[in-house]
Amino acid sequence: MLVTENERLRQNILDWADELNRDRSALIPLLQRVQKRYSSVSGFAMQVIADILDIHPVEVYSVVSFYSFLDHKPKGRFIIRLCQTISCAMAGKDRVARQLENELGIRFGETTADGKFTLEYTNCLGMCDRGPAMLVNDQVFTQVSPERAHEIVEKCRQTFGTFALQDQGRID
Amino acid sequence: MKAMHQGDLTFSSIDPNAGLKRAIQMKRIDIIGEISRSKMRGRGGAGFPTGTKWNLAAAAVAPKKYIVCNADEGEPGTFKDRVILQEFADLVFAGMTIAGKAINALEGIVYLRAEYTYLLSHLEAVLDQRRKAGLLGSSIGGDESFSFDITIRMGSGAYICGEETALIESMEGFRGEPRNRPPYPVDTGFMKHPTVVNNVETFAWAACIIARGADWFNAVGTDKSTGYKLFSISGDVQRPGVYEFPMGIMVSDLLKEVGGSDAKAVQIGGASGHCVPASEFSRTCAFEDMSTGGSVIVFGPLRDMLDIAENFLEFFVEESCGQCTPCRIGNVKLLEGVRMLKEGTCSMTYLKELLSLGETMQLASKCGLGQSSPNAFLSIVRHFKPEIMGRVNL
Ligand SMILES: Cc1cc2nc3c(=O)[nH]c(=O)nc-3n(C[C@H](O)[C@H](O)[C@H](O)COP(=O)(O)O)c2cc1C
Ligand code: SF4
Ligand code: FES
Numbered sequence: 001m002l003v004t005e006n007e008r009l010r011q012n013i014l015d016w017a018d019e020l021n022r023d024r025s026a027l028i029p030l031l032q033r034v035q036k037r038y039s040s041v042s043g044f045a046m047q048v049i050a051d052i053l054d055i056h057p058v059e060v061y062s063v064v065s066f067y068s069f070l071d072h073k074p075k076g077r078f079i080i081r082l083c084q085t086i087s088c089a090m091a092g093k094d095r096v097a098r099q100l101e102n103e104l105g106i107r108f109g110e111t112t113a114d115g116k117f118t119l120e121y122t123n124c125l126g127m128c129d130r131g132p133a134m135l136v137n138d139q140v141f142t143q144v145s146p147e148r149a150h151e152i153v154e155k156c157r158q159t160f161g162t163f164a165l166q167d168q169g170r171i172d
Numbered sequence: 173m174k175a176m177h178q179g180d181l182t183f184s185s186i187d188p189n190a191g192l193k194r195a196i197q198m199k200r201i202d203i204i205g206e207i208s209r210s211k212m213r214g215r216g217g218a219g220f221p222t223g224t225k226w227n228l229a230a231a232a233v234a235p236k237k238y239i240v241c242n243a244d245e246g247e248p249g250t251f252k253d254r255v256i257l258q259e260f261a262d263l264v265f266a267g268m269t270i271a272g273k274a275i276n277a278l279e280g281i282v283y284l285r286a287e288y289t290y291l292l293s294h295l296e297a298v299l300d301q302r303r304k305a306g307l308l309g310s311s312i313g314g315d316e317s318f319s320f321d322i323t324i325r326m327g328s329g330a331y332i333c334g335e336e337t338a339l340i341e342s343m344e345g346f347r348g349e350p351r352n353r354p355p356y357p358v359d360t361g362f363m364k365h366p367t368v369v370n371n372v373e374t375f376a377w378a379a380c381i382i383a384r385g386a387d388w389f390n391a392v393g394t395d396k397s398t399g400y401k402l403f404s405i406s407g408d409v410q411r412p413g414v415y416e417f418p419m420g421i422m423v424s425d426l427l428k429e430v431g432g433s434d435a436k437a438v439q440i441g442g443a444s445g446h447c448v449p450a451s452e453f454s455r456t457c458a459f460e461d462m463s464t465g466g467s468v469i470v471f472g473p474l475r476d477m478l479d480i481a482e483n484f485l486e487f488f489v490e491e492s493c494g495q496c497t498p499c500r501i502g503n504v505k506l507l508e509g510v511r512m513l514k515e516g517t518c519s520m521t522y523l524k525e526l527l528s529l530g531e532t533m534q535l536a537s538k539c540g541l542g543q544s545s546p547n548a549f550l551s552i553v554r555h556f557k558p559e560i561m562g563r564v565n566l
Contacts, residue, residue, distance in 0.1 A: 025363070027345030032326060053345075066347040066493075069286040069329035085248045086443070086483045087406040087469055123331060123487055125287050126251040128404065128469070129412035138289040 010048050012037065017052045024053060027063060031070050040071045068122070076111045076118035078156045080104075082134040082144075085124040091131035092145075097121075099146035103153045117156070176255045177414040178430075182400055183376060188262035189307060191382035195270040196313035198382075203274040204230060207378055209386035211398040216242055216334075216371030217441065217465030218540070219397075222378065225368055228358040229275040232366035237277035239268050239320075240343075240362065240369045243284045244327055244334035247442035248487060249467035252402040253372040255414045257284075257291055260376055261298040265322055267375030269308065270382055271368055272320035280322040281362070283339050286329045295324060331491040335539055336369040338493065349495045350539035371465070373402055393419035397458040401466055405430050407439075408472030417457070424453040432470040437477065437555070442467035443484040444544035447477075449555040477556045481549050482510045488545040499542025502533040506549050516563035523561075527553060 016033050020026035027049070034045050041064050043057075050057040064070045082088075082097055101107055104117050111118040127133035130142035141152060195203055208223025229237060241264065245253040256264060268280040284292065299322055302308040310319040325343055327333050333342045337351040340362050361367020370378075377399060381389045390398040397419035403426070406412045410431025417426060423440065427433050437449050440457060441464040448455055448462070457464050471480060485507040494500045509526040512518035530546030537543045553560065 024345040025343060028328060028342065029325070032328060063345070063347055067328035067330050069327075084483075085487060086439075086480060087249055089479075089483055090407055090471075090475070122287070122329070123491065124246060124248040124250070126245055126254045126285075128249050128251055128406035129414075131406070135287065140287075140290060 006044050009034070009038065009042075009045055013045065013048050013052065017049075022052055024055065027053060027055075027060070028067075031060075031064060035070055039077070040074045043072075074111075074115070077116050078136055079118045079120065080134060080136050080153075081120045081122035081125075082108075083123065083125045083127070083132065084121040085128075087124075087128035088131035088133055091143075093132040095146050096132045096134070096144050096149050099149045100153070103150055117153070176258060177402075177416075178411060179415060181402070181414075181416045182380060183256070183260045183263055186263070186380050186383055188260065188266055188379065191379035192266040192269055192307065193313065195273055195382050196315055196318065200230060200274050200276065203270060203382065206382060206386050207274075210381045210389040211386075211396075212374070212377055212381065212389060213397065213459055214371055215373035215377065215401065215465065217247065217444075217463065219459040219463045222370065222374055225358055225370070226271060226274050228356075229277075229366045229368045232359060234366050236279075236363075236365045237275055238362045238365055238367040239271045239275070239277045239280040240336075240339070240357075240367055241268055241280065241282040241372055241375055242334060242336065242339060242369055243282050243288070243372050244331075244339060245288075245372070246285060246331040246334050246491075247444065247465055247467050248484070249406055249439065249442045249469040250404045250465055251406075252404045252414045252466055254288060254291070256372050256376055256402070257288070257295065261295055262302070263376045263379050264372055265298065265302055265308070265375075267377070267379035268322060269312065269320050270378060271370070271375065273312075273318055275366070275368060277368070278319050278321070280320060281343065282322060282324045283327060283333070283343065284324055285327040285333075289326065292324065292326070299324075330493075331487075332493045332539075332541055335541065338539070339369065340367065347493070349493045350541075352538070373466075394456075394458050394460070396460045401457070403457070403466045403468050405432075405468045405470070407468075407470035408432060408435065408475070409470045420456050420458040422454055422456050423448060426457065426468065427453065427470065430470075432472075434473055435470045436473045436475060437471045439467070439469040439471070439480070439548065440464050442469075443487050444541065444547060447480070447548045447551040447555070449551075451555075476559075477552045478510055478514050478560055481552045482507065482514070484548045485510055485545070488541065492541060492545075496536075496538040496542060498533045498536040499538070499545065502529055502537075502542070503545055505529060506546060510549065513560050514563065514565075516565055520561075523553065 046060040050060045125133045127142045132144045133142050204226050212222045213219040312318045330348045332338045333348040335350050338348040342348040357367040403415045440462045488503040492499045530550045533546045
């Protein structure tokens with residue numbers, strides 16, 4: 001039920017705030033933890049955080065909306081971010097982009113109906129010598145061909161658990 | 173771990189803690205003196221003299237000071253900081269610790285971009301080892317008056333947070349909007365305390381300089397740009413990757429090394445740097461010519477220069493913090509202009525207006541992003557007029 005879900009969220013935030021000192025400099029680490037656990041920062045979460053730090057909820061929202069890795073709206077379990085910057089563009093990112101759209105049946109900026117995938121562009125990932133590069137959650141993939149894009153999507157599909165791909169730190 | 177770079181790097185040949193061990197025996201003023209004598213300038217791009225920066229922060233009287241390592245590496249075409257963090261984290265942390273002693277700071281913070289979250293567990297493990305080895309924490313190297321520890325803060329996906337005052341705003345819990353400078357971070361930094369912000373590579377070289385001495389460092393490079401520098405090389409070359417070259421290297425020599433001699437143009441310094449046509453490949457990567465954080469993007473003979481200008485301007489439109497008008501509106505106008513050129517609908521009169529808009533942005537923008545975002549557009553228009561004018565779209 002939604003109420004209990006929100007209670008859990010509130011409790012999480014309170015615990016994290018105790019770990020982090022309750023001052024303004026804790027705001028972004030708090031938001032990052034909410035984002036990681038709940039894959040977005042809901043209006044409710046923003047209200048709770050605003051109360052704890054004694055700032056206006058609009059302040060919290062203005063921070064969330066500024067950073068591209070903090071989301072107000074729910075995203076898919078797997079967030080695929082394809083680099084659109086120059087070196088990856090020259091290495092053929094357009095074809096990878098097309099293939100990802102075909103595999104997922106969505107366009108960039110969208111989330112699949114089953115809530116599993118979000119597809120986005122991002123800027124330079126610091127893998128420019130091995131483009132096209134993309135992130136799936138925290139994990140980076142390099143020299144992605146259209147064929148490999150398909151394989152990566154399939155691997156995600158077969159993976160259970162929210163962040164099963166994450167934290168492996170695989171550098172291809 | 174497989175080496176992620178091309179050729180040998182000096183960093184591989186230096187004991188990462190040799191500099192720190194020497195620094196433990198040195199007086200603060202002598203550490204800063206050694207860095208100043210090396211004439212090293214910051215490796216993040218702007219090239220401020222590191223010794224001067226440390227000296228200013230050391231001179232500030234304050235109850236608390238901070239050392240911040242700028243690992244927000246977001247300039248298009250730059251990836252050397254990632255490689256340094258993967259392969260030489262100890263050297264970076266040693267450099268931060270030396271800086272801590274030099275300015276009398278007890279805390280260091282690494283600001284790591286969100287896109288590099290996969291490096292976090294490795295970096296935390298290295299920090300733990302250093303604490304266990306007595307190289308971080310209290311009484312470093314047995315010296316009771318020397319304490320220093322390092323924590324890592326994650327970015328959240330904003331290129332502008334690489335700008336040092338935006339980085340500080342972000343760490344304090346705000347939108348990453350650059351502040352007016354002065355005051356500079358060495359005076360009013362994180363939580364208003366004096367703060368040294370340096371690039372990842374700068375700290376690594378600082379540790380090497382203390383280990384080997386200033387003369388070893390300033391024997392290389394040019395008079396105004398001393399030492400070695402790491403370059404991130406991508407684009408149309410046979411052997412892309414991270415390379416180490418002496419500062420002052422000529423573009424043509426660099427291209428020969430990496431297998432890109434047939435290039436039509438090279439972007440030095442990332443999206444905010446300079447676009448150099450083949451006729452100017454005798455220019456140098458040095459602070460007195462083209463200042464660079466080491467991003468080199470090579471464009472082969474078949475590349476369309478307008479595609480390149482468009483890609484860069486899309487980048488700036490997205491990454492502008494939106495705080496000041498010349499940058500927020502100016503980049504959108506330039507991007508529209510490039511698209512008009514691509515469609516062949518831009519008159520010379522309008523192009524001239526765009527050029528003067530670009531010059532206004534260089535002067536009137538609040539921070540380095542807006543001041544440098546028109547650079548690539550301006551140099552592409554200047555050098556490639558025959559290619560970009562009068563296009564016919566069939
Ligand atoms: C838009 C913008 C982005 C920047 N991004 C970075 C960056 O990612 N890494 C970095 O070290 N410096 C970056 N800088 C430069 C920093 O503001 C600062 O000068 C630098 O961290 C100082 O370190 P250094 O003297 O060791 O180079 C950026 C500057 C601007 C204007
Ligand atoms: S120049 Fe651009 S990025 Fe810098 S403060 Fe102005 S709007 Fe923000
Ligand atoms: S341009 Fe794609 S990773 Fe740098």
